[in-house]
Amino acid sequence: MGLATVLAQVAAGVVALHLLGLVAVVGRDGLAGAPGRVRANLRAVAPTLGLLVVVLAVNGVVRDVGVELSWLIGVNITGAIHALEGGFVAWVQSLATPPLTTYFSAVYVFGYAFLLTFPVVAYLACRSDRPVRTLLVAYAVNYALGLVCYVLFVSYGPRNVTPEAVDSLLYAHWPQAQLLTGRVNRNTNVFPSLHTSLSVTVALVAYRYREVYPRWTPVAAALAGSIAVSTMYLGIHWATDVVAGAALAAVAVAVGLRVTAPAGESADPVDGADPADGATGRWTDRVADWIRE
């Protein structure tokens, strides 16, 4: 079947990128003794991993129901977003060239799958369990808040609203990709962009723990930036969705850092590496405390 082929292609691509990443980012020194550390870290993060699995499972079940619910109680904000930003995505697309389309399509599908999975593997292999726990909590927060937004807001992406100005470049370029993205996303779920929020989450966590894998930070930042642009370039998301996704990422990482902070330093103001600013920090403090209780 078409979906199986696409899945196999993506899996093969992502595995290849993982191998490359392990060599280039983790390196020979980092891999020495890694199996033992992975086992220890896995035990430590098992509850957090469980939380993420639960959130994903709920997400999977509720998403279908959520779409129905969304039509009942949600606000259709498609027109408002369109009015707010007008032809910005169309302008982004006016810069399209075939090589760029290939690049952004690949980044949107392969790069995204790699960016989300690789740091989990890499952080499991490092000495501390805190990076991977932070990341997993942040993922869970992304999905949970994302789902709430999807129920509250009904919104179609630019390719569905202004098809005369915006092409759905990904599907025109690689139609089978829709078999995969159609599984993951409903076309009314565009606000905020989870592609953006999860990518930015990875980049922020990479920056926070940049001492662990110094070479990972620029890679993660570049990929996250490309993915955020690709969602607009491919006509899937509005700029508004991308901005909201970045904000969601900031909240999620702040919560992740608070929840996983060692008991002694919990009340300390976040250090310079932390993406959350004052207002977000205070608000997330309370969320973090609530989660910890």
Add this chain to the structure above:
Amino acid sequence: MGDRPDAPPSNRRRKLLGSLAAGATLGTAGCMRRLRAATGWESVSPVSVGIKTLPADADPYALRVAQSVAGWFRAAGLEVSVTPVAPEELYRQVLIRNDFDAFVGRIPARLRDGDGLYPLLHSRFGSEPGWQNPFGYANLDVDDRLVEQRTATGEARREALAAVQRSVARTQPFSLVAFPDEIRAVRDGRFDGWHGIDFESPLGYLSLDEGSREASRATATATATAPSDDPATLRAVITDRRPTENLNPLAAEFRWTGVLTGLLYDSLGYEAETGGVEPWLADTWEFETVDGRPRARVRLRDGLTWHDGEPLTAADVALTYALLSDVTLGRTTAGTDTATEDDAAVAAPRFRGRSSLVADAEALDSRTVEIRFTECTAGVAARALTVPVLPDHVWRERASPASVGGVDFGATSEALVTNNVPPVGSGPFAFERNVPGDRLVLERFDDHFLAADPPADLPADVDGLPPFERVDVTVVGTDETAVSMVASGDADVTGTAVGAGTIPRIGRSEGVDLVVGRSPSPYVVGYNARRPPLTNPRFRNTLGHLVDQRALVDDVFDGYGWPAASPLAGTDLVPPDLRFEDEHPVTPFFGSNGAVDVDAARDAFREAGYEYDDGALVERD
């Protein structure tokens, strides 16, 4: 525009407010009275129209039509918003809740016979949910003519239908956009007969033939996906999730052409290409006229069964007609003894034109049913024989009140809200399984009357069960993906029509054929005539002048569509004065090549009694 002689009301308002601010004349009661009298006249509000339509994923053209039309309306000074809404939800809002100003979509009615206009436009259906008069259109002249055409024959009937079409073109309950070409990608070799079949009828699929062997072997080697290449399976790929979630033939918001439910449910007869209705589940029928009304004795074929093994009898047919005219089977009227008790009946929202032809139906014996019709000709009455026949033993209990979590939703019944999965039909294919939103699999029903000794003279060249044993329907999200599934050998046909934008892709793909056929279902801008200012036929007429059908066909449909001035275009029932030559003969576009002549539009709206304020069309509250 600044040199218009009439000062816009906003200027007057500003002056008035200015004098109030100065406080010069506020001292006396007489002045207050004058102020109240004057402000009563100042109350104007901008005219706004919200257009609901389908997102681009669900329909290749609707959204772009809506955007273009919105642009023309805006040029004429209206406030317009365009909102994409998922198909099931759009049809729920438009057809069932009547919650819309305007919508862009297609009329599904099969209008080969003029009587299709009866449910679409007769005012008696204005308050009923479903595809019968969703516009809330009321025009006594049209009503009378619609009734007249049911009883008239020959030239008198043609004249009645011509009068209806002329009134509709002038009063615009909807603005016709175009009849689209239905574009499909089909896989070569596995099955034959794709060209020239009617894809909007189950009979189209039933008349497919086995493909030539060499070709199918070539296909098998050309693709690596051998298991799904099983020649016994017809694989259709569609972009509409709804048939995988709901198989209720009566649910207006879920059904479009009814092809899949048509494979599951038989009807007594089918409309023939040549006009008229030919027997299907019925063996024969005889019409006679009693008291000026037609009556038919319909004899069913021998040994018919439902998919669950129960025999199909005349009682099932009688129940079907009773349920179509009142889905509560008299529950809502039981106990009331007033003269108007029939008013409470809730008719099924599909097949309404046809069910309104039937007075009652009675089983005479297990194979004979007598159907008594309302006042009409036998030719029109025969249309009522094309509704799907439902099993009594499944549907009778669905006349109970619809309830969600124990709460009754009184007016309707379970028959309308059930998703009917799994369905029990009698059709040539039976339900096997479904994955909502994703997949639907039907399996050939070998106890069908087509199997054993297929009768000769079936409509649409059907000569027995088709060569495939299974119909496997997969849902994908976009037209491009649907076409690429056929191109890669993962599907045999795009079961829903795709947009003209995919034609180059179809042309490039090896082993894939392009099938283009003209659809009888036009795109329209439908107006809700229950809401001001759309209540005003003159206002709607002016909107009609703001739809450039030529530009839409060229730009949105890429030329794969036909502008028309009547919903009956394509039949021989259109009078010569309603032929669309270079422009709409009744409401020609104000402007040319998609550019609105703003002055002409403003003049027309002023003529219709509206005013402009700073370029915005306003009306008095």
